[in-house]
Amino acid sequence: MNTPRRNQQNTSLWLLLTPLLLLFLSSFPVLAQEAPFKKGVNLTNWFQANSAREIQFSRYTKQDFEQIKSLGVDVIRLPINLHAMTKGAPAHTLDPLFLSFLDEAVTWAEDLNLHLILDNHSFDPIADTQPQVEGVLEKTWTQMAQHYKDRSDRLYFEILNEPHGISDSQWNAIQGRIIQAIRRQDTRHTLIVGATNFNSYQNLAQLPVYPDNKLIYTFHFYDPFLFTHQGATWQVPSLGPLANVPFPYRAQDMPSLPTSLRGTWLESAYQNYPQEGTVAKVKQLLDIAVAFQQTRNVPVFCGEFGVFMPNSRPADRVFWYDTVRRYLEEKGIAWTTWDYHGDFGLFNRGGSDLFQHDLNVPLLQALGFTVPPQTPYVKQPRTSGFAVYTDFLGKDIRNASYGAGTLNFYADQKPNNGRYSLAWANAERYSSIAFDFQPDQDLSLLKQEGYALDFLFRGTAPATSVDIRFLDTKTTDPSDHPWRNVVTLSAQQVPFDGRWHHVRLPLSSFTEQGSWDNNAWHNPEGKFDWSSIDRLEITAEHGDLGQTKLWFDNIYISNQDTAKVYENSVYTGGVTGSKGELDAGKLNVYPNPANAYLVLETTLPGQLSLELSSSVGTVVSKTTFSRSMKLPTASLASGTYFLKITDAQGKYSTRKVVIRH
Numbered sequence: 001m002n003t004p005r006r007n008q009q010n011t012s013l014w015l016l017l018t019p020l021l022l023l024f025l026s027s028f029p030v031l032a033q034e035a036p037f038k039k040g041v042n043l044t045n046w047f048q049a050n051s052a053r054e055i056q057f058s059r060y061t062k063q064d065f066e067q068i069k070s071l072g073v074d075v076i077r078l079p080i081n082l083h084a085m086t087k088g089a090p091a092h093t094l095d096p097l098f099l100s101f102l103d104e105a106v107t108w109a110e111d112l113n114l115h116l117i118l119d120n121h122s123f124d125p126i127a128d129t130q131p132q133v134e135g136v137l138e139k140t141w142t143q144m145a146q147h148y149k150d151r152s153d154r155l156y157f158e159i160l161n162e163p164h165g166i167s168d169s170q171w172n173a174i175q176g177r178i179i180q181a182i183r184r185q186d187t188r189h190t191l192i193v194g195a196t197n198f199n200s201y202q203n204l205a206q207l208p209v210y211p212d213n214k215l216i217y218t219f220h221f222y223d224p225f226l227f228t229h230q231g232a233t234w235q236v237p238s239l240g241p242l243a244n245v246p247f248p249y250r251a252q253d254m255p256s257l258p259t260s261l262r263g264t265w266l267e268s269a270y271q272n273y274p275q276e277g278t279v280a281k282v283k284q285l286l287d288i289a290v291a292f293q294q295t296r297n298v299p300v301f302c303g304e305f306g307v308f309m310p311n312s313r314p315a316d317r318v319f320w321y322d323t324v325r326r327y328l329e330e331k332g333i334a335w336t337t338w339d340y341h342g343d344f345g346l347f348n349r350g351g352s353d354l355f356q357h358d359l360n361v362p363l364l365q366a367l368g369f370t371v372p373p374q375t376p377y378v379k380q381p382r383t384s385g386f387a388v389y390t391d392f393l394g395k396d397i398r399n400a401s402y403g404a405g406t407l408n409f410y411a412d413q414k415p416n417n418g419r420y421s422l423a424w425a426n427a428e429r430y431s432s433i434a435f436d437f438q439p440d441q442d443l444s445l446l447k448q449e450g451y452a453l454d455f456l457f458r459g460t461a462p463a464t465s466v467d468i469r470f471l472d473t474k475t476t477d478p479s480d481h482p483w484r485n486v487v488t489l490s491a492q493q494v495p496f497d498g499r500w501h502h503v504r505l506p507l508s509s510f511t512e513q514g515s516w517d518n519n520a521w522h523n524p525e526g527k528f529d530w531s532s533i534d535r536l537e538i539t540a541e542h543g544d545l546g547q548t549k550l551w552f553d554n555i556y557i558s559n560q561d562t563a564k565v566y567e568n569s570v571y572t573g574g575v576t577g578s579k580g581e582l583d584a585g586k587l588n589v590y591p592n593p594a595n596a597y598l599v600l601e602t603t604l605p606g607q608l609s610l611e612l613s614s615s616v617g618t619v620v621s622k623t624t625f626s627r628s629m630k631l632p633t634a635s636l637a638s639g640t641y642f643l644k645i646t647d648a649q650g651k652y653s654t655r656k657v658v659i660r661h
Contacts, residue, residue, distance in 0.1 A: 035299040035334035037115040040075035044339040047080040052098035053408040056399045058392035062108040067355045071369040077336040079121035092139040107639045110152045119158040129163040134174045138181045145185035158192035162199050168206040171196040194218040201289040220304040224276045226269045231311025237264050243311035247320045249277035290331045302335040306344035322366035352439035381445040385558035391418045403431025416456045416500045421553040432539040440473050444530040447507040455555040457503045463491035464548045467541040473532040481515035483528040593658040598631040609646045633659050
């Protein structure tokens, strides 16, 4: 075979061709690494809560993830107020409730083959990042990495959103140590790292070469700032008075500079806008990130870009998105737009935020998304009742609560039934639990047919009074206001004795009270409109709650009694006593996690009722059994579920189970 001679010939040929090959390759640009995903959205104002108890988990479901994917999206960036999801210093232990919610979202993404970025969005937009943040980052990310180390490779950890007010050297060193802390728990998942100065592309070059081969480098892009943030009141100074700045710059369309912005840095931005507000300048600035990507040969990701909607011209906004998106894609930079719902979002302003009716079609086209069919939304009178709050907020209902106090949507200390109740304490006068109907609801037919607001209530002494009220929708008529229809709940209607009580308030019993609008009180004019209800509120109208504690459960608008008072325990200052629990030691449920089935074994006497619910309260299986049974689970989606077993006397026990295929 003469193998040695053949090898010698191949070697000589390789030496001859190598210079020619290198010359050939040098005539082509070197392609930098790219992220494993391409384009997506930020799913904001979901896990951005002050605590796990305030997350409105039912705001989004797996169906929303499916709809987002149908746009052509392959990645979701999920901003999380991660440091608020703990039990506080010194351990900063992650709240199990938060993890149960996040587990569900991670499972939805896995089922749909979506990339999911867990973005630590913990920062005050005014306060600077302090070096002390390292301790919180280390504790929270160590737990997160340990918890998610075995989940899909399409899961990513973004260490901290927009560090700022800290030197490059300080932040870069902290970020390096957090990478190491995560790697002690998890060597599988890719991490997303960024520079200081609010993840500025200008500071990317200051980042060190971290000794880790599973990193994606992120930056944010909001230039020209005068255009993208016109109308933004949270900036200092406020850009609220600024509107209709064009992009690209057109002298004939430029508004005058508001007086309040003169003498500030924004006056310079205004004077320079003829040079800054151009397509060429946008590309020049993006090229800074492109140069970093190519020089370092690392994947780069634009985690945020967008234009504030209220004060910008729609056509100019669309043009800016089209310009930025196309250039990012031309340069191989993945992106997630800020945001999905919201004032930077994909939905038409002033609409109902409904996927089938309110998507901003020109904007979706500018972003290169697939545009689903859209039909006009027509509000119809409700013909049946609905849940406002059970263990979760009802469908298309948002938390719009305001004021001071402690509000817990997942109070698990002996709710009347189910897993949670809504607890309220320390509220100051005029604070409200507010349920915002999105879209607004037409309850006129339900009112005519005798429907009522039906719920369970518990309050502790000293007795107080709270207003329960519907607010209608303020129209464009200058003489119109958001009118209130009110019932006052006091000790005359229900005892404040620490026990659960059933309250039923017919819609016809609510009385028009007036309106507080534009910092003025307006007396009632008989204009309250049941056909356009904006929200339901429970309000400390008559004074501070003080030491009084209130609980609400199973809030419905219904034409029948929905209350089932399973126990009538007395509040004693801590955990309530209960006569409603089964002996958990006599109930065995396995395997957990389950795949094809769950086995239930019990020594409890008699026939038992079984109810299996998803993490958002949807009942997926109901049956009865005695002694033992095998419950099939193969047809159910992977995720977290709750199994409730109830005996003939109404005593029950609830178990958390995980189904994983």
